[in-house]
Each structure stands twice: as structure tokens, then as C-alpha cells.
Amino acid sequence: xxxxxxxxxxxxxxxAITACSGESGNTANTSSTSAPQGIKNRWDTVKxxxxxxxxxxxxxxxxxxVGTDGKYSGIDVDVCxxxxxxxxxxxxxxxFRNLNSKERFTALQxxxxxxxxxxxxxxxxxxxxxxxxxxxxxxxxxxxxMVRKNSNVKTLADLKDKAIxxxxxxxxxxxxxxxxxxxxxxxxxxxxxxxxITFATYAEGRCDGITADRxxxxxxRSILPKAExxxxxxxxxxxxxxxxxxxxxxxxxxxxxxxxxxxxxxAEELGINSQNLAQFAxxxxxxxxRFLGTEGNLGEGLGLTNDFAARIIKHVGNYSEVYDxxxxxxxxxxxxxxxxxxxxxxxxxxxxxxx
Amino acid sequence: MTNxxxxxxxxxxxxxxxxxxxxxxxxxxxxxxxxxxNRNLQQxxxxxxxxxxxxxxxxxxxxxxxxxxxxxxxxxxxWVGLINSLRIAxxxxxxxTIVGVSAGxxxxxxxxxxxxxxxxxxxxFRNTPLLLQLLFWYFAVxxxxxxxxxxxxxxxxxxxxxxxxxxxxxxxxPEFSALLxxxxxxxxxxxxxxVRGGIQSVPKGQWEAxxxxxxxxxxxxxxxxFPQALRVIIPPxxxxxxxxxxxxxxAIAIGYPDIYFVSSTTFNQTGRAVEVMLLIMLTYLTLSLTxxxxxxxxxxxxxxxxx
Numbered sequence: 001x002x003x004x005x006x007x008x009x010x011x012x013x014x015x016a017i018t019a020c021s022g023e024s025g026n027t028a029n030t031s032s033t034s035a036p037q038g039i040k041n042r043w044d045t046v047k048x049x050x051x052x053x054x055x056x057x058x059x060x061x062x063x064x065x066v067g068t069d070g071k072y073s074g075i076d077v078d079v080c081x082x083x084x085x086x087x088x089x090x091x092x093x094x095x096f097r098n099l100n101s102k103e104r105f106t107a108l109q110x111x112x113x114x115x116x117x118x119x120x121x122x123x124x125x126x127x128x129x130x131x132x133x134x135x136x137x138x139x140x141x142x143x144x145x146m147v148r149k150n151s152n153v154k155t156l157a158d159l160k161d162k163a164i165x166x167x168x169x170x171x172x173x174x175x176x177x178x179x180x181x182x183x184x185x186x187x188x189x190x191x192x193x194x195x196x197i198t199f200a201t202y203a204e205g206r207c208d209g210i211t212a213d214r215x216x217x218x219x220x221r222s223i224l225p226k227a228e229x230x231x232x233x234x235x236x237x238x239x240x241x242x243x244x245x246x247x248x249x250x251x252x253x254x255x256x257x258x259x260x261x262x263x264x265x266x267a268e269e270l271g272i273n274s275q276n277l278a279q280f281a282x283x284x285x286x287x288x289x290r291f292l293g294t295e296g297n298l299g300e301g302l303g304l305t306n307d308f309a310a311r312i313i314k315h316v317g318n319y320s321e322v323y324d325x326x327x328x329x330x331x332x333x334x335x336x337x338x339x340x341x342x343x344x345x346x347x348x349x350x351x352x353x354x355x
Numbered sequence: 356m357t358n359x360x361x362x363x364x365x366x367x368x369x370x371x372x373x374x375x376x377x378x379x380x381x382x383x384x385x386x387x388x389x390x391x392x393n394r395n396l397q398q399x400x401x402x403x404x405x406x407x408x409x410x411x412x413x414x415x416x417x418x419x420x421x422x423x424x425x426x427x428x429x430x431x432x433x434w435v436g437l438i439n440s441l442r443i444a445x446x447x448x449x450x451x452t453i454v455g456v457s458a459g460x461x462x463x464x465x466x467x468x469x470x471x472x473x474x475x476x477x478x479x480f481r482n483t484p485l486l487l488q489l490l491f492w493y494f495a496v497x498x499x500x501x502x503x504x505x506x507x508x509x510x511x512x513x514x515x516x517x518x519x520x521x522x523x524x525x526x527x528x529p530e531f532s533a534l535l536x537x538x539x540x541x542x543x544x545x546x547x548x549x550v551r552g553g554i555q556s557v558p559k560g561q562w563e564a565x566x567x568x569x570x571x572x573x574x575x576x577x578x579x580x581f582p583q584a585l586r587v588i589i590p591p592x593x594x595x596x597x598x599x600x601x602x603x604x605x606a607i608a609i610g611y612p613d614i615y616f617v618s619s620t621t622f623n624q625t626g627r628a629v630e631v632m633l634l635i636m637l638t639y640l641t642l643s644l645t646x647x648x649x650x651x652x653x654x655x656x657x658x659x660x661x662x
Binding site: 040101102105106109125126129130131163168169170173174176177178180181187188189190191192193194197200201204205206249 | 398401407413414415416417424425426494498502517518529530607608609610612616619620622623624625626627628
């Protein structure tokens with residue numbers, strides 16, 4: 001009996017000790033980074049680590065996808081490589097983490113990843129209540145619907161009372177609801193969390209249509225069995241600006257990511273790519289000189305080297321190289337540049353001046 | 356001095372002070388965690404609160420037992436999810452009891468074939484992961500059915516197709532059906548073992564006594580053995596009901612909109628991880644405690660009444 005009383009008395013003590021050690025561990029961490037989550041000093045954290053931790057999807061060919069050789073490729077992946085190139089002069093100083101649509105924001109908020117480059121749509125509420133800071137758009141997309149060719153569905157209205165497969169946790173789900181509400185079309189959403197299961201269910205015939213960003217549909221269609229039996233409807237039901245994001249709290253870090261993305265666009269504007277970079281090094285154009293860091297000290301303002309843009313181009317290329325490599329006509333996806341063309345060619349890509 | 360010494364040796368003192376210490380420490384830990392959370396949220400510029408529940412959900416739900424439109428609030432959406440969870444839990448508990456008890460009794464059958472079929476069923480379903488079974492029911496069974504146009508008719512009463520199971524009065528979606536069957540057969544295998552163990556725990560003398568009264572085997576089981584076995588069966592059976600209810604959250608894998616699913620979507624769209632997790636925990640806690648209370652009342656009823 002005494003023994004049990006003793007245990008009763010000791011148990012909370014053990015509890016207290018473990019609780020205290022947890023607490024002291026926390027404070028130690030706090031003092032070393034001076035902000036508990038390390039978000040306030042994300043820039044320093046990344047720089048000291050010598051490696052960028054980048055959250056990607058890993059499941060969308062052309063955007064981020066793990067190939068059979070275990071290597072990551074895609075436009076989202078290249079954005080991270082570009083940031084690493086600017087910071088470390090090494091595009092491979094990146095550790096990729098696969099995140100699903102549910103994990104992605106928490107991973108960023110808690111500082112598990114430094115940057116989220118995962119076909120994420122830039123929205124107002126994500127900026128305000130989710131606490132994200134979006135970098136410039138790297139891909140302008142729109143939501144569409146894919147159906148089977150032999151299904152007689154030609155427009156959205158033909159999907160009345162039909163089942164539509166949707167992936168949850170995306171703006172897609174809400175856009176579809178909005179659009180159908182607007183047009184007074186009733187439908188049955190069949191919603192999954194996992195992108196693979198969503199497409200598998202569609203492929204099995206459970207759903208008459210499947211909705212996702214147009215690019216994602218094209219990309220996933222390429223790995224569907226009997227890809228050619230599926231068509232993507234022309235109607236685009238939303239605008240989806242896909243952009244990388246960082247957590248709010250470190251302006252310097254956000255600026256760095258912003259200007260890395262702008263560098264890709266600016267390089268294309270100036271006609272500089274990874275092949276002809278060397279020729280431009282001796283250019284007399286002051287705009288090019290400032291951009292490549294042979295004149296002025298723009299890079300220092302970001303805490304980088306002045307030639308950070310040149311590093312990016314050397315290792316990753318300019319926007320069009322990135323696009324062509326991952327989404328262009330030489331790839332399976334063969335997506336037309338469309339809106340993702342430079343402003344000077346009728347597209348939406350525009351970089352603020354490097355001065 | 357002597358007083359203090361006495362206190363030191365007093366068992367009651369230790370008991371009470373131990374309790375106080377435990378409560379105190381628990382409160383301290385909660386406060387530390389809470390302030391830590393608040394500080395972190397503040398840094399991210401996020402406020403803790405449940406106001407978001409009144410916002411418009413703006414997503415649609417596939418199965419809505421109560422009326423629901425995307426213009427309704429998040430709290431309404433969560434209600435829909437809760438009712439969907441209850442539907443699966445109640446139907447699941449009902450069916451799994453039938454399957455489990457039948458299989459448990461069959462395990463002890465004198466008939467070689469019946470006994471071994473039950474054995475194979477139990478071993479297969481008990482030893483493979485539930486998630487795998489759910490995906491099997493969904494993809495291999497339900498999505499394997501023909502399209503609605505060529506649905507399979509079972510005696511003209513039930514029609515099976517990719518759109519689910521159609522009964523004369525209602526239709527069950529493939530997501531609901533797959534989840535229900537998956538949970539039922541998985542949990543049923545465990546219940547079968549519990550029932551078998553319970554029956555075998557009844558002393559042999561009870562069988563013999565019942566038989567010597569001239570009762571037929573069926574009546575021996577129904578009137579003498581099974582009622583006694585229930586005393587052993589009910590407590591672990593309660594655990595299985597709880598497991599079934601909690602396991603229903605795996606619905607998320609096959610697209611059935613239960614409470615966990617709707618909560619996940621809510622969390623995804625609002626970014627309110629902490630609040631939504633608290634809600635989910637509270638919901639499952641309430642469900643589990645309710646089942647426990649009901650089963651405990653039932654348990655008290657079947658225990659030996661001492662006169």
C-alpha cells in the first residue's frame with residue numbers, strides 16, 4: 001500500500017522533470033535562433049545551413065516529379081534550384097520534401113520548409129489568414145474539366161447530375177462549387193485527398209469528369225492508361241496564378257525569393273540564357289551590366305553576391321529555358337506558352353526594373 | 356516535530372498531496388503549451404478563435420443527409436460530416452455485430468466446412484491492414500461493377516453498379532458501401548474471436564447440464580451458454596465498437612465525406628490547424644464516451660444479479 005502511494009507521489013515528479021527538460025530544450029533553441037520558430041530569421045537559417053529545404057508536390061509531371069532515376073524535375077523544382085543557385089552558387093544545395101495539399105501550409109508555417117514551390121494558387125485569404133507571403137507568379141493557370149471522349153459531354157452544362165472527381169484542400173474544390181452554383185447546375189462531387197486516388201477513381205469510371213488546373217490535367221493525363229481517350233473541355237472556370245510562397249515574418253527572405261523569380265523573367269527579356277551568358281559578361285548595356293552584377297551592387301542589397309542573377313542563369317537558365325525544359329513542345333506535356341509569355345509578346349510575365 | 360513525522364508517515368497525506376501535485380503539474384504543462392502556441396501563432400500573425408466556423412464554406416459535399424449548399428457555413432458542413440460519421444458508425448456497429456457473432460459461433464461449429472470457412476475469414480481479415488481492405492472494397496469491388504446502364508440485378512431487389520447499391524427505397528454510394536463493408540468485415544473478424552473466446556470461457560459443466568435437461572444444441576447455446584458468455588464478451592466488444600467508430604475516419608482515403616474528411620477540408624481552406632484538430636478530438640471523444648456509457652449500462656444488465 002505504501003509502495004503505491006510512493007509511486008503516486010513520484011509519477012508527477014517524473015512528469016515534471018520531463019516537462020521541464022522539454023521546456024529548457026525549447027528555450028535553448030530560442031536563444032540560438034533568437035526567434036523560436038526561426039521564421040524571423042529564415043534568411044540566416046537557410047544561409048547557415050548551407051542548403052535550401054523546398055516543399056514540392058513531387059506528383060505532378062512538369063511541375064515537380066520524381067523521375068525513375070530518383071531526381072526531381074519540373075518548373076517548381078527549378079524555382080528552388082534557382083534560389084539555391086543565387087544563395088550558394090550550387091543548384092543542387094536543395095533538399096526536396098514532398099508535401100500534399102493538406103500538409104503544405106503547416107510545413108511552411110512551422111518552418112519545416114523554407115519555401116513552398118508546389119503549384120499553389122495565390123489567394124487573398126492565404127495571404128491574410130494562412131500567413132503566407134507569395135512570390136511572383138511562375139505559372140498562370142486556369143481550372144478546367146477533363147471527360148472521356150465517348151461520354152457526349154461537350155460543355156459544363158452536360159455534367160448536370162453527373163459525378164465529378166475533385167481533389168480536396170485545393171481552390172479547385174471551391175471554384176467548381178462557385179461555377180456550378182452560378183450556372184445552376186447540380187452535380188455530385190466525389191472528393192479525395194490523394195491526387196493519385198482522385199485520378200485512379202476517374203480512370204476506373206466512377207466519375208464522369210475530373211477537375212483540376214488545366215496544366216495538372218494535361219500533366220496527369222500523360223500518365224493515365226489510355227491517355228488519348230480523355231479530352232479537356234475548353235471552358236476555363238477560374239484563374240489560378242501559381243506562385244511560390246514563404247512564411248510571413250522575414251522580409252529579407254521574401255525579397256530574395258521574389259527577385260530570384262524576377263531574375264528568370266528578366267533574363268529572358270534581355271535575351272540572356274545559359275548558353276550565351278558568357279557573351280553578355282562583356283556587354284556595354286548598363287541594364288545588362290547591373291543585372292549581371294558587373295556594375296553596381298544590387299545583389300548586396302539582398303545580402304547576396306552582385307552576380308546572383310548570373311549564377312541563376314548559369315545553373316538554371318532563364319524562364320523560357322525552364323519552361324521549355326519542363327512544359328514546352330519537346331516534353332510530353334507540350335503546353336503552349338499562352339499567358340505565360342513575356343509581356344512584350346502578349347503574355348503576363350513582367351519583371352520590375354533591376355536598378 | 357513529532358506531528359510532522361506523523362504526517363510524513365500518514366498514507367492519507369501522501370495520497371492527497373500526490374493528487375494535488377499531479378493536478379498542479381498538469382495545469383502547468385497545459386499553460387506552458389498554450390502560451391507557447393499563442394506566441395507562435397502571434398508570430399505568424401494568426402489569431403486563435405472559432406469565428407471561422409461562421410464563414411461561408413463554399414465547397415460542396417457529395418453526401419448530404421441534411422440539406423446543405425456551398426453557401427452554408429463551415430459549421431453546417433461539419434454537421435453534415437458528423438451525421439455521415441454517425442450513419443456509418445451506427446450501421447457498422449449493427450452489421451458487424453451480426454457478422455462477428457455469426458462467425459464467432461461458426462468457429463465452434465461441429466460442421467468442418469462452416470468451422471474452417473469462419474477460420475479463414477477471421478485470419479484473412481484480422482491480419483491485413485484496414486486501409487488496404489477499404490481500398491480493395493472500393494477499387495476492386497465497387498468500382499469493378501459495371502456502369503449504371505448495365506447494372507447487376509440481385510433478385511430484382513438490389514442493383515449494383517459503379518454508382519453504388521440501389522435498394523427499392525434508397526441508394527448507397529460506392530464510397531459509403533465500401534467503407535461500411537470494409538469496417539464491418541474487419542471489425543467482425545475481431546468480434547468473432549471475442550465471441551469464440553467468450554463461449555469457450557463458459558464451463559463445460561454448463562453445456563452438460565443444459566444437455567442433460569434435454570435441450571437441443573441450438574437452445575443450449577441460446578438459453579444457457581450465450582447469456583453467460585456475454586459477461587465476458589461485452590467489455591472487449593465495447594472496444595471493438597470504439598475501434599470501428601474511430602476507424603471510420605479512414606473514409607478520407609476513399610472519398611466518403613465523414614466528419615474527419617470535412618474537418619480536413621475546413622482546415623485546408625482556413626489554415627486553422629489547431630482549432631480544427633481540437634474540434635476533431637472533441638468529436639471523437641464524445642462519440643467514444645457515448646458508446647462506452649451505453650455499453651457499460653448494457654454490461655451492468657447482463658452481469659449476475661445477486662439476490
